[in-house]
Amino acid sequence: MRLRAFAIIALLVLSLLFNMGCSSQSQLQEGKVNVITSFFPLYDFAKRIGGEDVNVINLIPTGVEPHDWTPKSKDISEISKAQVFVYNGAGLEGWVGDLLGSITDNKRLVAVEASKGIPLIATNASQFTNETNPGASTGKAQGLPAQSVDPHTWISPLSAMQMADNIKNGLIKADPAHQKDYLANYEAFIGELQKLHDDFRNSLDAGTLKRHEIVVSHQAFAYLCRDYGLKQLPIMGLSPDSEPTAKDLQYISQFVKEHHVTTIFFEELVSDRLAKTLAWDLGIGTAVLNPIEGLTEQQAKAGENYISLMRENLASLLKALN
Structure with a gap:
């Protein structure tokens, strides 16, 4: 230091x-x-x-x-x-x-x-926590520390x-x-923001969705899931360049089938290769779920902002979960 x-x-x-x-x-x-x-x-x-x-x-x-x-x-x-x-x-x-x-x-x-x-969310260093993966009984992965804080508030x-x-x-x-x-x-x-919050709450946490599980490329949506009654399973961890193991991929495949997941979400500022390959193998679709960590050149030119991007996220979630 x-x-x-x-x-x-x-x-x-x-x-x-x-x-x-x-x-x-x-x-x-x-x-x-x-x-x-x-x-x-x-x-x-x-x-x-x-x-x-x-x-x-x-x-x-x-x-x-x-x-x-x-x-x-x-x-x-x-x-x-x-x-x-x-x-x-x-x-x-x-x-x-x-x-x-x-x-x-x-x-x-x-x-x-x-x-x-x-209120911050403590999370395992591995994307597969005890909550999402019953097999991870130790709460640790690959010798890493058991917990850190999810920063994606x-x-x-x-x-x-x-x-x-x-x-x-x-x-x-x-x-x-x-x-x-x-x-x-x-x-x-x-x-x-209050109107946006109300729309998320009324749409996602009203008990009318067919499913509440989402598979995402990047472990960035814990606060969204906590506040609106969803559950995420990430392919990669808190850092979007972390890589899953073969055992992790096997668990994702099992999770997708058990929960009838129709969509794997990816983001635009990092490679979508793994998410699309996995979706292809499982015979399901892909869509963007934006962690809003930055703008693409096209989004910047279009004048996109936090509110507009979050509304696009809500539309993507509703399409995948209904």
């Missing part, structure tokens, strides 16, 4: 020296509250709540999956000069602690942990409302002069 902290500090020093000669490339704006977010949902929330009073910068580029992304020297320099930094927490951004510890010259920076206050509209509240509070703390604007924007946005 000391070496990691030293590396981030060294990057910060180098970036500050570098940016002295190229400050024109900075995305920071004078006269506005500069808000830097760690990935897309937080960017979307901050823009909606901040409105015209803020300049929001998203660290992760379009088309990039956030799990293995780390900040570059320019990113660290931008954060060190911003007024607000919003990150998810719950272990998603492993680099945040060292980065914030290295920023000592910006005492006014408000760091917002968006997932604060959300935002993929439930119920959790998203708590995250929006945390961001609103952070903006007011950094810029109390525009509190009235932030509160008005927040109330409008929370109304949309």
Whole structure:
């Protein structure tokens, strides 16, 4: 950890020296509250709540999956000069602690942990927990630690409302002069999130579905399942590049047949090869269930946002579960 902290500090020093000669490339704006977010949902929330009073910068580029992304020297320099930094927490951004510890010259920076206050879900290091796989009696897989925290809090509209509240509070703390604007924007946005939550709850947790089990490529939907009465079986683990064993694939096949699953869900920012191959072997279909970790180029051009993508997710779930 000391070496990691030293590396981030060294990057910060180098970036500050570098940016002295190229400050024109900075995305920071004078006269506005500069808000830097760690990935897309937080960017979307901050823009909606901040409105015209803020300049929001998203660290992760379009088309990039956030799990293995780390900040570059320019990113660290931008954060060190911003007024607000919003990150998810719950272990998603492993680099945040060292980065914030290295920023000592910006005492006014408000760091917002968006997932604060959300009851977090502990999960096995393997995607096959005791709950989904009765054969995994030890709660461990391949010598890994038994449990970690699932960071995918935002993929439930119920959790998203708590995250929006945390961001609103952070903006007011950094810029109390525009509190009235932030509160008005927040109330409008929370109304949309509440409607989204109601639609998910009424559609998925009303006891009218034929099935409640979903098979997904990435173990990203635990909060959605907890809040709306579903059960996920992931092909891969918390990180979308983890790989299942032959025994795991055998269990998935058995699960699909026993629960009459018709669809395997995949996501767009990582390879869909394994999900489609497995679906082909089992004679079932595939569809997108978006963990909303970022936008594709097409989604960015179309102006998609958290609300619109979650509504697409709801439509995909209803088609697969009815």
